Amino acid sequence: LIAAMPDVAIFGEKDYQQLLVIRRLVADLALPVEIVGAPTLREPDGLAMSSRNAYLGPRERAIAGRLNAVLRDAASEEAATRDLLAAGFDRVDYVAIRDAATLGAPSEGPKRILAAVRVGTTRLIDNMAVP
Numbered sequence: 001l002i003a004a005m006p007d008v009a010i011f012g013e014k015d016y017q018q019l020l021v022i023r024r025l026v027a028d029l030a031l032p033v034e035i036v037g038a039p040t041l042r043e044p045d046g047l048a049m050s051s052r053n054a055y056l057g058p059r060e061r062a063i064a065g066r067l068n069a070v071l072r073d074a075a076s077e078e079a080a081t082r083d084l085l086a087a088g089f090d091r092v093d094y095v096a097i098r099d100a101a102t103l104g105a106p107s108e109g110p111k112r113i114l115a116a117v118r119v120g121t122t123r124l125i126d127n128m129a130v131p
Helices: 013-028 051-055 058-064 067-073 077-086
Strands: 008-012 034-038 091-099 111-119 122-130
Touching (some): 013 122, 051 122, 067 111, 067 122, 077 091, 077 111
Parallel strands (some): 008 034
Antiparallel strands (some): 091 111, 111 122
C-alpha cells in the first residue's frame, strides 16, 4: 500500500478483520489513501465466494453452504457454535459478535458476527452485520 500509494484501495468485507486493520494503518500513518470496503460476493446458497471453495468436495460443499444461514440466524456466539457443529462442520475456530467499528467488545452501536470454521481440511471465514 505504501509502495504503490494509490488514491483509492478496495478491500473485500469477506476478511473484515483485515479491512479494519488496513483502515487503522492508513489512519495511523496519515496516508492519503481512501479505503473502500467491497461487499462480500456470495454463491446462490449464501457461501462467501473464495478460492478455498475449490478444495471442497460435494459433501463438504453442501455443509459449507450452511455457514451463512447459521450466522444470519445466530442468537448468540454459543448458539452459533452449537448450530455450526450440528450442521456438520468439523471444527469451529471461533464465532464472535464484536463492535463493527473496532472489533472490541460489543457496544450499543453496529455489531458484526465473525466466524472461522473447518470442514474437512478447508478453513472458511465469513462475517456479516448483526441486525
